[in-house]
Amino acid sequence: MIALNCNSNKKAKDESFTKTSTGLEYKILKEGNGESAKVGQEVLIHETMSYMNDSLLFDSRTLPNPVKVLVGGSQAIAGVDETLVGMKIGEIKKLIVPPKLSKRKGEHNFPHPDSTLLYEVELIDILELKNRPEAVYFSDNNGETWINKNKGLPESTTISSIATNENTIGILSKAKGVYTFDFQNDSWKSIQTEKVILENNPTAIALLKNNIYVGTQLGGVYYTKDMGEHWEQINEGLDNLTIRRFQNIGQKLFVGTNAGLFSLRANNTIWENEFANNTMQVNGITEFDGNTYIGTTQGAFTSPIGQKDWKKVLSDYTLHNISSDDKHIYAMTYNELLFSTDKGATWQSLQKGLPKELYTFNVIKNGNSVFAGQWDGVYRKNSDYETWQSYSNGLPSNLSLTNMKLFKGTIVVSGNERGLRKGMTTNK
Known part of the structure; x- marks a missing residue:
């Protein structure tokens, strides 16, 4: 009352x-x-x-x-x-x-x-930021070992997001902006990022052909066509300027905001309303078997690619991310990892072996192995019925794996110092 x-x-x-x-x-x-x-x-x-x-x-x-x-x-x-x-x-x-x-x-x-x-x-x-374990790590052997790939990055930085395309890997630093990986020199190269982007709190990055897109918490989307020489704000058509996630699907770049889902066609500068809702955060976007799936604060929804016929496939959960591979859709809720093999008609728990009631940040597949980024590192399993096993050899013990991407067989992860809130535990 x-x-x-x-x-x-x-x-x-x-x-x-x-x-x-x-x-x-x-x-x-x-x-x-x-x-x-x-x-x-x-x-x-x-x-x-x-x-x-x-x-x-x-x-x-x-x-x-x-x-x-x-x-x-x-x-x-x-x-x-x-x-x-x-x-x-x-x-x-x-x-x-x-x-x-x-x-x-x-x-x-x-x-x-x-x-x-x-x-x-x-x-x-x-608080003093020295000796914090924020970093980027690569694994070229399916998670058996992890190698620090911090060369070229500031001594201490928080990585908001990782993106890949067919040519390179990009990361987004909250304090310093965009970096791309130089494989020849085995180091990160800084891409000039305008001050206004950093002031608006950068949250997400996407690489689409030769364009770099940066989403922010306060200022919407910025992009550059010339590797940072010039940046433009690109917000026409967006109903909300808090950007949660980017995802490339087909010929479109999708963006999740605090007021729904929008898309941008190649070489266009006006966002298209895909599924707007002023009370719904879109926290994850993926594709599976001809459909687009989104994870939101109101559950999971799906629509055939190219259409706007959205149907709810998971209720009673708030999702902070959603992903997929060739056989599964993974719904990352705030206390359990779920998966579906029938396009979201039914869901099962995939939490066994992961920290109890702690949410998974990301799930990806490499070969026959599935990887989960968790509050205490990386976990791997090879079938639906296996228990997750820790695969964090070479990672700091107090690193929460908040970002995870695959690039030509190399698993790329980043994280920050684990700060468990009251009541949280990494007990299995």
Whole structure:
């Protein structure tokens, strides 16, 4: 019943707030000192969350320690993630967060998902980034061993996304932008990435022929046709500028946003509405047996390629990714890995051997082996009925494998330092 009264705007009218392009409103209650927080840095914060009538919902000061958040890492709601960039130690902000910037991962009915919320955020500290294990690793022997491939990258960087095409591998660094791999010199080559792209928090990368596409959290899509010499923003047709995922299918580049699925034909600059929904995040896109599949906050949906006849094939789950191989569709929910062999008509659990109730980031197939990127490394299995086995020889023990791609038989992975939230465990 409280939620019915939560959207009163009385407080917003009584106080002077600054409104950003995303709809977030903020007011600085206390100035901070020292360096400013940047995308890719870990920070300690305290936060309170209330309805607009000042009904308190959460106060982190009741916890033993401040909350640790990776700035730009989508570990906090989008509104808090946005406001942390540029804050200084000791600074306190009050926020008015609209519903589209307060969505949470998983199934949450409290607070009400349509509520405008009040936040108060205090930046306690900016953590030192030295000796963090963020890195890129290659395996040329089907996961038996992993080799560090950090040459050419900054000493410490957070990799948002990996992309491949027929010629190369590309990665997206939150702080430094785009890199492509130079096989002749066995190192990464920096692609000039405009400052505005980095300021808008880069989240996803796609390589399509000679074009590089970068998706951001705050500014939509940017692309370059000349390896970074010039970048253009390409947002016409998009209903939402928070980019979750890219995927090439046929002659189209698909993009998942916080308001549905859109596509772009080769040599076009206007996005086409494929399946728009203002309340649905599209977190994963794949193709299987002539159909396009998407993993969303409202389940999994499918449509024949080239059509817009979408049907739900998995309910009662929030998906953060979806992928496929020649025999299976893999649905990555927030507490279980599922698979289907009949186009999504039925689903089975594929969690045996993986950490209990921890979600899988990515699933790919190489030869006869299937690989899963998890919170504590890489797992491999060779059939549906086998138990997953750890295949992390050469990887740091505290590396969460958030990205995984296949390039001409080489498995490419990247990750960041594992930060398990309260209640999480890597026990099988």
